Amino acid sequence: MRTIKKTDINNLYAIDKNLCTLNTVPGFKSYDEKTIKIKKDEYRFWNPKKSKLAAAILKQIKGIQIKKDDNILYLGAASGTTVSHISDIVTEGFIYSVEMSHTPLRDLILVAEKRRNIIPIHGDANKPEEYSNIVEKCDIVYQDIAQKEQTKIFLKNVLKYLKKEGIGMLCIKSRSIDVVKKPDEIYKIVEEELKKSVKIIDAKKLEPFEKDHMFFVIHKS
Amino acid sequence: MKSAVLFEKTKSKVLEKGELYSTGLNNGFWGNKTEYAKQLNSYAVNYAKKKVKEATARDFIVSKAVGAIEGLNDAINSYYNRLRDLLSGFYPEAIKEIKSPEELSKFFIPLEKDIINRKLNLYGESMGADMNTHDKKAVLNSIKTLDCLILQRKELINYVEKEMSIIAPNLAEIAGGVIGAKLMSSAGGLENLAKATASRIQVIGAEKAMFRHLKQGAKPPKYGLIMHHPLISEAPREMKGRLARTLSSKIAICVKVDFYSKGKNVASDMKKELEKRGKK
Ligand SMILES: C[S@@+](CC[C@H](N)C(=O)[O-])C[C@H]1O[C@@H](n2cnc3c(N)ncnc32)[C@H](O)[C@@H]1O
Numbered sequence: 147m148r149t150i151k152k153t154d155i156n157n158l159y160a161i162d163k164n165l166c167t168l169n170t171v172p173g174f175k176s177y178d179e180k181t182i183k184i185k186k187d188e189y190r191f192w193n194p195k196k197s198k199l200a201a202a203i204l205k206q207i208k209g210i211q212i213k214k215d216d217n218i219l220y221l222g223a224a225s226g227t228t229v230s231h232i233s234d235i236v237t238e239g240f241i242y243s244v245e246m247s248h249t250p251l252r253d254l255i256l257v258a259e260k261r262r263n264i265i266p267i268h269g270d271a272n273k274p275e276e277y278s279n280i281v282e283k284c285d286i287v288y289q290d291i292a293q294k295e296q297t298k299i300f301l302k303n304v305l306k307y308l309k310k311e312g313i314g315m316l317c318i319k320s321r322s323i324d325v326v327k328k329p330d331e332i333y334k335i336v337e338e339e340l341k342k343s344v345k346i347i348d349a350k351k352l353e354p355f356e357k358d359h360m361f362f363v364i365h366k367s
Numbered sequence: 368m369k370s371a372v373l374f375e376k377t378k379s380k381v382l383e384k385g386e387l388y389s390t391g392l393n394n395g396f397w398g399n400k401t402e403y404a405k406q407l408n409s410y411a412v413n414y415a416k417k418k419v420k421e422a423t424a425r426d427f428i429v430s431k432a433v434g435a436i437e438g439l440n441d442a443i444n445s446y447y448n449r450l451r452d453l454l455s456g457f458y459p460e461a462i463k464e465i466k467s468p469e470e471l472s473k474f475f476i477p478l479e480k481d482i483i484n485r486k487l488n489l490y491g492e493s494m495g496a497d498m499n500t501h502d503k504k505a506v507l508n509s510i511k512t513l514d515c516l517i518l519q520r521k522e523l524i525n526y527v528e529k530e531m532s533i534i535a536p537n538l539a540e541i542a543g544g545v546i547g548a549k550l551m552s553s554a555g556g557l558e559n560l561a562k563a564t565a566s567r568i569q570v571i572g573a574e575k576a577m578f579r580h581l582k583q584g585a586k587p588p589k590y591g592l593i594m595h596h597p598l599i600s601e602a603p604r605e606m607k608g609r610l611a612r613t614l615s616s617k618i619a620i621c622v623k624v625d626f627y628s629k630g631k632n633v634a635s636d637m638k639k640e641l642e643k644r645g646k647k
Binding site: 217238240248251252254255258259262263264265266267268278279280281282283284285306307309325326 | 374375376377378381382383384385386387400404405407408410411412414415416418419427578581582
């Protein structure tokens, strides 16, 4: 028998220790995820090796909360792997999904056509003013862009779009900041930079799911 | 009025959560949250589609075509090696003389031992197995398939060269269409290549060696993709490094001209100069 357990997060379940979200578009695969049907419901496996947010949840990083009516600004949406699972969670909110490169964006658009709460945006996270026509103040600002200037870009967006009591989540890939420096040195620098303008709630490495990645959760102050 | 006007309008300050929804609600654009979600989503989807379409520029297409050429290279080499193995069963002496995939059909068709031996100046009794009609048919079709791949590669190369001479004529002239396209592809498009420095261009395609250099202090790579340029590949060893530097600085200028000031030709003079240097 399978054990299926509810979690604190809407539509997020643990099925035999695997993280799964209830598929809000049953029958539709957003990428090549595994699915499972239990009674009348279809669940999508959320693989922590493919999604850093799933890894962060499994590592029980403090402060990660997503409510069903949250609006999320997601920077570096890529082809929508993680975004699609958040889409299962925020059934009454939006995920403003910013992606710069048009190759992954094509896949993201196809997912967004089926999932109404995904708002795809072809944009550069380093120019947050360019998407203020549709993006409103958000409950969560999430960033995973693997770029040299990622901390600066994150803070820019947090200051502009995160509401006062909002949560920021930042995934840092040390290699994209500097390939030579030791990851720990880089995390220290990022931490100092964050501390200047926001409050760090928790930070953890994503090992064993992801090498050389650090996940920060922050509050605005 | 369509709701797009609401979405398109630039906002001087970031809207509060739900502001767009209530503005639209008050103005009769939508009656409830579901309708709002539907309209916002289709607006964003359509707009993003338009942007992707515009962004799928010619440089993207050519980058992918040059990728297909590389795929064919791999396929041809691997298939050719298997065919050599097969043919060595029938013509062990003759196959030793064959040096490239193109030579297979030239020397082996028709599949007559005497003719093949004469073409290759071989004498004496063969050690190879005899061929029956089934063998012949299988071998012949295989060689023809290889020829098809070779031909298709040639056509793709022509296509890439022609496209490159339109998209980036100076780059194509100085680097050659295919090398130019590969540089463009590795850089992630013409714009990125135009922004790259000469020293970066010099080592595009040598990322692994560069990483080893940075991480483990190994020797820095002298050149990447551009080593296949005849100026470098045909130069004596001791000159390769210096020529690679000169070539990449010319490439950097050419691609900038192609991207920023379309229509100007600067490559012809540079090419002459390069050829002179190569001879020295
Ligand atoms: C590691 S991937 C993100 C994977 C995604 N978060 C997921 O888990 O499904 C990083 C993405 O960020 C995008 N990116 C990099 N710089 C960006 C920028 N300045 N603005 C927007 N997107 C950017 C890249 O094109 C790439 O698709």
